[in-house]
Amino acid sequence: MADQWVRLELDVASFDEHHFEKYVTRCRADGIRLATLAELGDTPEHRRALYELNKECSADIPERGAFYSYEEYAERRFSVASYDPRGVVVALDGDIWVGMAATSAHGDFVFNEMTGVRASHRGRGISIAMKTFGMGFVRECGASKVRTFHHPLNESAISMNQKMGFTEARD
Numbered sequence: 001m002a003d004q005w006v007r008l009e010l011d012v013a014s015f016d017e018h019h020f021e022k023y024v025t026r027c028r029a030d031g032i033r034l035a036t037l038a039e040l041g042d043t044p045e046h047r048r049a050l051y052e053l054n055k056e057c058s059a060d061i062p063e064r065g066a067f068y069s070y071e072e073y074a075e076r077r078f079s080v081a082s083y084d085p086r087g088v089v090v091a092l093d094g095d096i097w098v099g100m101a102a103t104s105a106h107g108d109f110v111f112n113e114m115t116g117v118r119a120s121h122r123g124r125g126i127s128i129a130m131k132t133f134g135m136g137f138v139r140e141c142g143a144s145k146v147r148t149f150h151h152p153l154n155e156s157a158i159s160m161n162q163k164m165g166f167t168e169a170r171d
Contacts, residue, residue, distance in 0.1 A: 004152060005149040005150065005151065005152070006149060006150045006151075006152050006154075006158055006168075007148075007149045007168065007169035008147070008148050008149065008158070008161050008162070008166040008168060008169060009109075009145050009146065009147045009148075009166060009167065009168075009169045009170075010145065010146040010147075010161075010164065010165055010166045010167075011144070011145060011165070012135075012138055012139070012143060012144055012145060012146065014165065015135065015165055016165070017135055020128055020129075020131075020132040020164060021132060023125040023126075023128040023129035023132055024129045024132055026124070026125055026129070027091065027124070027125065027126055027129040030124060031093060032091050032092065032093055032098070032099075032121075032124075032126060032129070033091070033092045033093075034089055034090070034091055034092075034129060034130060034133045035089070035090055035092065036086050036087070036088060036089055036090070036134075036137070037050065037085035037086075037088035037090060038084075038085035038086040038088075040090060042085040047074065047078060048070065049097050050077075050088065050090070050097070050100060050102075051073050051074070051077075052097075053090075053097045053098075053099075053100050053116070053118070054067075054073070054077075054102070054114055055067045055068075055073075056116075056118060057099075057100065057114070057116025057117065057118065058114065058116065060116075060119075061151055061154055062151045062153040062154055063151060063153075064151075077113075080104070082104035082105055082106055082111070083104060084104070084105055084137070086137050086140065087102065087103040087104060087105065087110065087134065087137045087141075088100065088101075088102045088103070089101040089102075089130040089131075089133050089134045089137075090130075091117065091121070091126050091129070091130055093121065098117060098118045098120070098121040098126065099115075099116065099117040099118065099121060099126045099127065099130055100114065100115070100116055100130070101114070101115040101127070101130035101131050101133075101134050102114045102115075103134055103137060103138070103146070105141045105143065106143075107143075108142075108143060108144050108145065109143050109144065109145040109146065109147050110137070110141055110143040110145070110146050110147070111146075111147050111148065112131070112146055112147065112148035113148075115127050115130065115131060115157070115160075127160050128160060128164060131164060132164075147169060148161060148166065149169075
């Protein structure tokens with residue numbers, strides 16, 4: 001993996017949600033439904049579907065290597081104190097899960113663990129829509145920052161976050 005990750009953060013107070021709401025509206029107009037895992041039901045079947053989607057989307061991350069087994073994933077994602085199904089946004093095209101934006105709460109900040117969209121649905125603003133939709137969870141947590149990091153060659157993810165107002169983390 002990369003020695004130098006690109007670490008980004010978003011100041012929640014300065015995030016202009018209204019500006020990005022157009023992505024949510026566009027998704028809905030295209031038949032894409034956004035829902036949290038809490039709304040869909042935090043069931044074993046939905047957790048498995050999230051794993052499969054995360055595995056597929058993660059394959060495009062530079063130098064990602066082999067993805068976790070389901071057991072490892074479940075332990076790292078669902079069996080930690082920071083997990084909250086309200087912080088996992090799923091994009092659905094009918095019954096098909098096409099995107100995910102998973103965050104976890106860490107006191108004064110929320111960490112964006114993974115945002116991904118299936119290749120068949122990319123380029124439609126779904127990532128920004130999911131992250132905008134997920135700001136409700138960030139505000140519920142009372143977090144002042146959203147943090148994330150990316151491989152330096154993952155230019156599309158870095159660019160998408162910067163478009164939303166993420167800047168280089170200072171600490």
